[in-house]
Structures are given as C-alpha cells and as structure tokens.
Amino acid sequence: MTDSTRLRIAVQKKGRLSDESLKLLKAIGVKLSIRDRLLIAHSTNLPIDLLLVRDDDIPGLVMDGIADLGFIGENELEEKMLERQAANEPAEYQLLKRLEYGGCRLSIAVPNEFDYKGLESFEGKRIATTYPQLLKRYLQENNVNASPVMLTGSVEVAPRAGIADAICDLVSTGATLEANGLYEAIEIFQSKAVLIQKDGALEENKQELVDTLLPRINGVMQAKE
Ligand code: PRT
Ligand code: ZN
Numbered sequence: 001m002t003d004s005t006r007l008r009i010a011v012q013k014k015g016r017l018s019d020e021s022l023k024l025l026k027a028i029g030v031k032l033s034i035r036d037r038l039l040i041a042h043s044t045n046l047p048i049d050l051l052l053v054r055d056d057d058i059p060g061l062v063m064d065g066i067a068d069l070g071f072i073g074e075n076e077l078e079e080k081m082l083e084r085q086a087a088n089e090p091a092e093y094q095l096l097k098r099l100e101y102g103g104c105r106l107s108i109a110v111p112n113e114f115d116y117k118g119l120e121s122f123e124g125k126r127i128a129t130t131y132p133q134l135l136k137r138y139l140q141e142n143n144v145n146a147s148p149v150m151l152t153g154s155v156e157v158a159p160r161a162g163i164a165d166a167i168c169d170l171v172s173t174g175a176t177l178e179a180n181g182l183y184e185a186i187e188i189f190q191s192k193a194v195l196i197q198k199d200g201a202l203e204e205n206k207q208e209l210v211d212t213l214l215p216r217i218n219g220v221m222q223a224k225e
Contacts, residue, residue, distance in 0.1 A: 006047040007206045010067035013052035017193050020101040021071040025050075028216035047209065056080075063090050065198045068206055073102050075131060075170060075191040082133035092199035096210075097217055100224065102193030104172045106131055109182040111159045114166065116185045122146040122166065128158035129168035131189075138188040156180040 009025075012018045025032065031045040034052070041050040051067055059080035061067040077093075084091035108127060110116050122139075125146045129135050132148040139146055149164045156176055158164040168188065171177060177184060195217070202210065 003047075003049070005203070005205065006042075006049045007069065007202075007209050008049050008051060008067045010051045010053055010058045010061045010070035010072075012055040012058065012071070015055060017055060017071060017073060017102050020099075020193065024071075024099070024217065024220065027220045028213055030213075047205070059093070059196075060084075062093050062196050062198050065200070068198055068202060069096070069210070070196050071099070071193055072196060073104070073191050074098075074194055075104070075106055075134065075189060077194065077196065078189070079131045079133050082137060086133070090199075094197040094199060095194060096197050096214060097195040099193040099195060099217075100221055102191070104170045104191050105187045106134060106168060106189040106191065107171045107184045107187045108135075108166055108168045109171070109177050109184050110166045112181050112183055114185075116183075119144050119186070121185075125165040126163070127166045127168050128155050128164035130155055131168060134189050135168045156182065 011021045022032070030043050030048055032041055032050065033044050034041040039052055041052060043049070051061065053061065055072060055076055058067070058070040058072040059077045062070040063084060081091045108122070115121065119142050122144050123146065126149050127135060127146050128149045128151050130152055132150050135148045149158065151158060155167050155169045157180065158167055159182065160180070166185070167182065171184060174184065197210070201207070
C-alpha cells in the first residue's frame with residue numbers, strides 16, 4: 001500500500017547505483033525492510049517508502065511528481081530531460097545533491113583500426129548509443145554531421161557487427177572498450193549519481209523530513225573525505 005503522507009524515494013532496484021544508494025540511506029538513519037521482487041519497500045523507523053525500479057524510470061517518476069526524491073546518474077537524468085523537452089513533456093526537477101558514487105564518463109569510442117584525427121573523423125559516420133539525446137546535442141554543438149544509431153544494449157559490439165562505425169557509451173575503467181578492440185576518442189559528458197527532488201513544493205511534513213535528511217547526507221560525505 002502506498003500512503004501519500006510518506007516521502008517516496010525512487011532507487012534503482014538492481015545495478016550499479018543500487019547498493020551505494022541504499023547504503024547512503026542506511027547511513028543517514030533510514031531503516032528499511034526490503035523484500036525481494038517487490039516494487040515498494042517501507043522504512044521501519046521513518047515515514048519513507050522506496051520505489052525500487054529500473055534506473056531509466058527514475059527521472060520520469062520524479063519529473064511526473066510520482067516520486068518525491070530519486071537517486072539517479074546524471075547521464076540518465078540529462079538524457080531523459082532532453083528527451084522530454086523534445087516531446088514537450090514535463091522535464092523539471094530540483095537538484096538536491098551531487099553524490100560521490102556512480103562516477104563514469106560518456107565517450108565516443110572507435111575500433112582500434114579507425115584513424116581518428118579529431119571530430120571531423122565522425123563526419124557522415126554512424127555512432128551506436130543508448131544516449132541518442134546527449135550524443136545529438138554534442139554533435140550539434142560541434143557541427144558534426146553523424147547519425148546516432150539507438151541500441152539499448154550490446155553497444156560495444158556494434159562496430160564489429162557492422163551496425164555502426166563508432167560507439168558512444170559509458171566508460172569507467174576502460175576495460176570493456178579494450179576487450180572489444182575499441183579505444184576512447186573523446187569524452188562528451190561526465191556523470192555521477194545525484195539526488196533529485198520533484199519540482200514544486202513538497203507537503204510540509206515531507207519537506208521537514210527532507211530538511212533533516214540532507215544535512216545528514218552532507219555529514220556522511222564529509223566524514224568520507
Ligand atoms: O536495470 P537498470 O536499467 O536499472 O540498469 P542499467 O543496466 O541501465 O544500469 P547500470 O546498473 O549498469 O548502471 C546504472 C548507472 O551507473 C549508469 O546510468 C551510470 O550512471 C552509472 N555507471 C557508472 C555506469 C558505469 N559506471 C559503467 N561502467 N553504468 C554503466 N557502465 C557500463 C558501461 O555501459 C559499459 O558497458 O560498464 C561498461 C564499461 O565499464 P568499464 O569499467 O569496462 O569501462
Ligand atoms: Zn537502465
């Protein structure tokens with residue numbers, strides 16, 4: 001059961017942001033009882049419910065005001081914002097805090113045999129990506145005529161499969177690129193996890209709760225420095 005008086009926080013159910021986000025909630029004193037496979041989890045000590053969802057859904061849930069807060073990667077957040085702006089859908093949110101985990105970069109990478117000489121090398125090329133909006137914005141800003149090819153997975157095999165000439169994907173250690181015979185040509189976006197809040201005022205009790213939680217997040221982050 002959901003209760004609209006409880007603060008609703010969207011968190012990735014399973015994946016790279018999941019553990020760190022839950023750990024942070026725990027560190028700021030939010031006790032949780034999470035049972036496998038459920039979409040919703042309740043805090044046992046505070047009026048908080050977690051929505052456990054795919055990360056792709058988190059920006060939209062906050063922008064639509066279904067979740068009050070959300071933990072999300074800036075890459076996913078910015079991509080969704082651009083997508084919604086293009087579709088004239090609500091795309092507003094408030095940034096509460098940039099966090100210290102989930103760090104990665106969105107980069108254009110090319111096969112080892114690709115002769116990269118600068119951005120002009122991408123002229124007329126096909127670039128496979130899961131982030132077509134971020135890629136399009138970058139290409140437009142830099143006056144490059146290349147075609148994004150949208151793939152929701154296995155982006156790194158697209159050049160080998162003959163689907164694209166290059167890829168635009170998230171990189172952290174670079175091991176995935178190397179294993180697939182690719183190298184990083186250019187970084188187009190840097191990302192970390194962030195905590196966002198829905199646009200507009202929260203109900204008073206929820207705002208009071210957020211006001212007590214935020215300083216605790218700052219405290220946890222400072223303690224780690
Ligand atoms: O199922 P769901 O949709 O929720 O999860 P997902 O598979 O879409 O996302 P997930 O869990 O993989 O990543 C969630 C978020 O973590 C991303 O949106 C980023 O904000 C952040 N993040 C940080 C990363 C990486 N680092 C990362 N390295 N997300 C993905 N990767 C992938 C990348 O796509 C590539 O396949 O890891 C590979 C590259 O890693 P390296 O270390 O080999 O360079
Ligand atoms: Zn996802």
